Amino acid sequence: MPLALYTVILTQIHSSNKVVQIFGTINMSVYSSQRIALIGLGTIGISMAALHLSRESNIVDVFDTRPDFEQYIHKTLPIYMSELPSPNTDPRSSPESQPSTSLVASLVSSGRLRIHSTLESACASATIVQEQGPENVDWKQTTWTRIEAVAPSSAHFWTSTSGIAASIQQAKMQDKSRLLVVHPFNPPNIMPLLEIVPAPETSAERVEFAREYFSLPGSRHRPVVIRKEIPGFVGNRLAFALLREACYLVQEDVVDAKDLDTILMASLGPRWAGNGVFESYQYGGGEGGISSFLNKLGGTMQTIWDGQGRINVEGDERTEWKEKVIAQVNEAYGTVSAEQIQIKEARLKDIIGIQMKDYNRHGPEV
Amino acid sequence: MPLALYTVILTQIHSSNKVVQIFGTINMSVYSSQRIALIGLGTIGISMAALHLSRESNIVDVFDTRPDFEQYIHKTLPIYMSELPSPNTDPRSSPESQPSTSLVASLVSSGRLRIHSTLESACASATIVQEQGPENVDWKQTTWTRIEAVAPSSAHFWTSTSGIAASIQQAKMQDKSRLLVVHPFNPPNIMPLLEIVPAPETSAERVEFAREYFSLPGSRHRPVVIRKEIPGFVGNRLAFALLREACYLVQEDVVDAKDLDTILMASLGPRWAGNGVFESYQYGGGEGGISSFLNKLGGTMQTIWDGQGRINVEGDERTEWKEKVIAQVNEAYGTVSAEQIQIKEARLKDIIGIQMKDYNRHGPEV
Numbered sequence: 001m002p003l004a005l006y007t008v009i010l011t012q013i014h015s016s017n018k019v020v021q022i023f024g025t026i027n028m029s030v031y032s033s034q035r036i037a038l039i040g041l042g043t044i045g046i047s048m049a050a051l052h053l054s055r056e057s058n059i060v061d062v063f064d065t066r067p068d069f070e071q072y073i074h075k076t077l078p079i080y081m082s083e084l085p086s087p088n089t090d091p092r093s094s095p096e097s098q099p100s101t102s103l104v105a106s107l108v109s110s111g112r113l114r115i116h117s118t119l120e121s122a123c124a125s126a127t128i129v130q131e132q133g134p135e136n137v138d139w140k141q142t143t144w145t146r147i148e149a150v151a152p153s154s155a156h157f158w159t160s161t162s163g164i165a166a167s168i169q170q171a172k173m174q175d176k177s178r179l180l181v182v183h184p185f186n187p188p189n190i191m192p193l194l195e196i197v198p199a200p201e202t203s204a205e206r207v208e209f210a211r212e213y214f215s216l217p218g219s220r221h222r223p224v225v226i227r228k229e230i231p232g233f234v235g236n237r238l239a240f241a242l243l244r245e246a247c248y249l250v251q252e253d254v255v256d257a258k259d260l261d262t263i264l265m266a267s268l269g270p271r272w273a274g275n276g277v278f279e280s281y282q283y284g285g286g287e288g289g290i291s292s293f294l295n296k297l298g299g300t301m302q303t304i305w306d307g308q309g310r311i312n313v314e315g316d317e318r319t320e321w322k323e324k325v326i327a328q329v330n331e332a333y334g335t336v337s338a339e340q341i342q343i344k345e346a347r348l349k350d351i352i353g354i355q356m357k358d359y360n361r362h363g364p365e366v
Numbered sequence: 367m368p369l370a371l372y373t374v375i376l377t378q379i380h381s382s383n384k385v386v387q388i389f390g391t392i393n394m395s396v397y398s399s400q401r402i403a404l405i406g407l408g409t410i411g412i413s414m415a416a417l418h419l420s421r422e423s424n425i426v427d428v429f430d431t432r433p434d435f436e437q438y439i440h441k442t443l444p445i446y447m448s449e450l451p452s453p454n455t456d457p458r459s460s461p462e463s464q465p466s467t468s469l470v471a472s473l474v475s476s477g478r479l480r481i482h483s484t485l486e487s488a489c490a491s492a493t494i495v496q497e498q499g500p501e502n503v504d505w506k507q508t509t510w511t512r513i514e515a516v517a518p519s520s521a522h523f524w525t526s527t528s529g530i531a532a533s534i535q536q537a538k539m540q541d542k543s544r545l546l547v548v549h550p551f552n553p554p555n556i557m558p559l560l561e562i563v564p565a566p567e568t569s570a571e572r573v574e575f576a577r578e579y580f581s582l583p584g585s586r587h588r589p590v591v592i593r594k595e596i597p598g599f600v601g602n603r604l605a606f607a608l609l610r611e612a613c614y615l616v617q618e619d620v621v622d623a624k625d626l627d628t629i630l631m632a633s634l635g636p637r638w639a640g641n642g643v644f645e646s647y648q649y650g651g652g653e654g655g656i657s658s659f660l661n662k663l664g665g666t667m668q669t670i671w672d673g674q675g676r677i678n679v680e681g682d683e684r685t686e687w688k689e690k691v692i693a694q695v696n697e698a699y700g701t702v703s704a705e706q707i708q709i710k711e712a713r714l715k716d717i718i719g720i721q722m723k724d725y726n727r728h729g730p731e732v
Contacts, residue, residue: 163666185633186650193632222632224625232670234621235633239643240670241611242604242634246643255600259590261642265721266559266588267551267601268608269638274714276627276635277605277612278695283702283710284552290695294679294688300529302680304598304606313660314668322660329644329656336649343725344649348640350720355631357716359709 030212033057037123037151039143040064040132041073044160047188048130050080053112055216061114063122070115074104077113080189119143123151128213130158130182140169148173156206158182162236165229167199177203182210182223183233190348192222192355195233248309250328251321257328273351396578399423403488403517405509406430406498407439410526413554414496416446419478421582427480429488436481440470443479446555485509489517494579496524496548506535514539522572524548528602531595533565543569548576548589549599556714558588561599614675616694617687623694639717 036052038045041064052060066072081103107113116122123129129147133139144157151157157179159169170176181197194214198207207225214223226233232240246264250257271280278290285293294301311318402418404411407430418426432438447469473479482488489495495513499505510523517523523545525535536542547563560580564573573591580589592599598606616623637646644656651659660667677684 185637191633191636193629195629222628224621224629224632226621228618228620230615230618230620231673232666234615234626234629236666237611237615237670237674238608238626238630239634240667241674242608243643243647243667244671244674245603245607249596249600249603252594252596254594254596255590255592257644258642260600260604261645262588263559263561263590263600264604264638264642265640266590267557268605269635269640269642270557270714270717270721271551272630272635273639273717274631274635275710276624276630277609278623278691279627279699281609282695282699283707287701289692289699289701291692294692298679300598300602301606301609302678304603305610305676305678307597308603308607308610310671312668312671313664325644326655326657326660329648333645333648333655335653335655341649344640346725347720347723348636350723351636351639351717354713354716354720355636357713359712 030209030216032127033059034127034213035059035061035125036128036130037061037063037126038130038132039119039122039147040134041066041069042132044184044188045132046073046076046080047184048132048160049077049113050189051221053081053107059112059114061116061122061126063116063119073113073115078103119146120150123147123155126151126155128156128158130160132160135161135163137164137168140164141172144169144179145172148175148178156209158210160184162233163231165199166197166202167229170199170201176201178206180207180210181233182214183235185235187345187348190345190352192220192352193235194221194223195226195235196223197226197229197233199229244311245309247321247325248311250325251309251311256332257325258332261332273355396575396582398493399425400493400579401425401427401491402494402496403427403429403492404496404498405485405488405513406500407432407435408498410550410554411496411498412439412442412446413550414498414526415443415479416555417587419443419447419473425478425480427482427488427492429482429485439479439481444469485512486516489513489521492517492521494522494524496526498526501527501529503530503534506530507538510535510545511538514541514544522575524576526550528599529597531565532563532568533595536565536567542567544572546573546576547599548580549601551601553711553714556711556718558586558718559601560587560589561592561601562589563592563595563599565595610677611675613687613691614677616691617675617677622698623691624698627698639721 034052034055034057036058038049038052038060041049041062045062045064049060049062052058062073064072104113108115114122129151131140131143131147133143140159140161147157153175155178159166159179159181160183161169161181162183166179166181170179173179176199179199180202181195183195183197185191185193185195196207196210196214211223211225214221224234230237246260249255249260255263275283281293282289285291285296288295311321313319313322400418400421400423402424404415404418404426407415407428411428411430415426415428418424428439430438470479474481480488495517497506497509497513499509506525506527513523519541521544525532525545525547526549527535527547528549532545532547536545539545542565545565546568547561549561549563551557551559551561562573562576562580577589577591580587590600596603612626615621615626621629641649647659648655651657651662654661677687679685679688
């Protein structure tokens with residue numbers, strides 16, 4: 001059954017409160033248990049392992065080339081699993097509790113977590129293969145041909161790359177319809193965003209499967225499908241557009257790096273955490289919404305757009321800002337300590353928690 | 367006594383727990399009671415009135431040309447005064463309580479709030495004159511000459527403009543050293559940012575006075591001094607840089623407006639509410655900080671910078687995105703209801719509340 005049709009029927013079943021089981025096993029269903037092979041267990045990989053394992057019917061196979069891999073998994077995975085949100089509990093309320101290393105032993109002995117010494121054995125029974133390996137075109141292309149040779153033909157292929165499009169990674173694959181990008185945001189254990197970026201040859205059903213998988217009830221993720229491959233996808237394009245102007249303003253001595261951060265934290269950060277940029281201007285435009293806003297502020301906007309700093313980060317021209325920005329940022333923040341990161345992450349989690357809060361006494365979140 | 371010297375001494379007194387009064391009255395001191403004349407009582411003016419009145423020793427004189435001015439003040443000011451944060455209370459916990467209109471009557475009868483029918487009488491005894499009038503060069507220039515003619519010669523002149531630099535507004539003034547921009551961010555009753563933007567002729571003491579006034583203990587504001595006049599100051603330059611790329615991505619069908627907002631809310635918004643952009647990349651760069659980040663991501667950044675959308679908002683070229691963006695934003699959000707705004711503002715306040723929270727068990731906020 002095509003997934004789209006399945007989705008329509010399932011929605012009808014849900015809305016009429018009947019049970020899902022009448023369909024029996026639907027292999028493509030995100031509601032079935034999955035067997036996920038993770039290739040590359042850096043921060044993103046470990047964070048994904050914790051996520052997949054949090055769904056009790058899943059089995060997770062892991063492979064990484066690091067020599068201390070098994071020991072590393074035993075030590076690191078419990079930290080990320082303990083960080084998964086559970087309603088109404090504050091992980092900082094029992095700061096002294098240490099994650100149990102026996103958690104991994106118990107996952108392994110129950111067969112839910114399987115630690116492999118070859119990529120081939122990790123992928124042999126997968127319904128999903130997800131890679132977080134090096135950002136290197138040759139490595140990605142070769143690895144996907146190796147994976148394709150051993151994984152079941154129905155398995156979905158996901159890459160967590162931030163920069164190498166699926167259409168490039170899939171160059172040497174037989175069936176190019178299987179691969180798509182699932183790009184998380186740092187820190188991946190906290191940030192809800194996943195950018196799902198198919199290549200032109202990726203099948204629509206496989207895109208929808210990934211989107212639904214990360215949208216299941218209880219998921220802390222917010223997957224968004226990007227319609228076209230473009231360098232930086234959407235999140236980093238927006239971030240780097242702002243960063244370019246920020247570096248230009250520091251270069252021009254309009255503001256120093258730390259004051260610019262204060263400005264962002266005291267205005268745009270909270271605004272965009274509470275609403276998107278378009279929603280904010282729809283509100284800011286009064287009764288006419290964003291249309292009024294563009295009419296009213298159009299002159300100022302055009303002046304600012306015409307005057308944007310066209311600095312560069314590579315090459316020899318207009319790169320003189322780098323030294324100043326790096327010096328000011330190092331002076332303002334120095335080397336980051338583990339404790340500072342913990343504090344920042346706790347704050348970030350609280351901000352995202354606010355986003356999940358229901359402020360509407362009369363119905364669902366608006 | 368120069369304010370800078372005063373500040374140094376005062377800091378020493380504070381740190382040695384002695385009393386401030388030994389200095390007697392220092393006219394330039396932000397710690398003295400102020401008499402603030404507010405010209406123009408729209409949203410920003412009312413919000414500023416509430417702020418100034420929250421300091422019990424201040425007297426606030428208000429003037430606006432609207433015909434129902436007195437009635438409007440009685441109705442509107444209590445709403446903004448009730449919104450001023452008081453520690454450990456949640457204003458939504460008693461949602462049915464209505465702000466008392468007798469509050470204004472009591473402020474008036476005690477002499478702390480004075481409602482004027484002429485600009486001249488409002489400014490006659492001011493230590494600070496702050497204008498939130500129309501964004502019109504002629505109006506601003508004429509109004510400042512009228513104000514200068516009647517206000518005491520020591521009074522500070524502040525303009526809440528978002529677009530007309532102090533150097534332009536002061537063109538017809540006798541003493542150009544008195545005027546500077548104090549630019550708040552929407553919604554002004556919630557957003558902590560104030561961009562303080564002096565003209566080249568504004569005196570350093572007057573800049574420092576404004577910065578200190580909004581930094582006094584208990585202030586919910588975070589003033590930042592911008593070193594050079596530039597269109598859009600810093601906040602709107604950063605916002606419009608991101609907005610330009612956002613509109614370009616919608617125009618190119620990479621993502622629709624609502625999904626772009628989801629991306630921002632699920633990643634960059636919370637990141638920049640928790641940390642500034644430079645601090646984030648200092649953390650994201652690992653041990654080498656932002657320097658490592660720029661080395662590692664430089665290639666991707668340059669590709670994105672080279673490919674940024676150079677769309678326009680005015681003129682005939684590259685403005686075709688407007689129709690699409692407006693249609694998508696209207697479809698996604700429709701007309702904004704008062705209830706939606708309340709919900710959004712409550713969320714925004716909570717996000718800013720998170721920023722004020724102390725996450726550090728061992729010392730002050732880091």
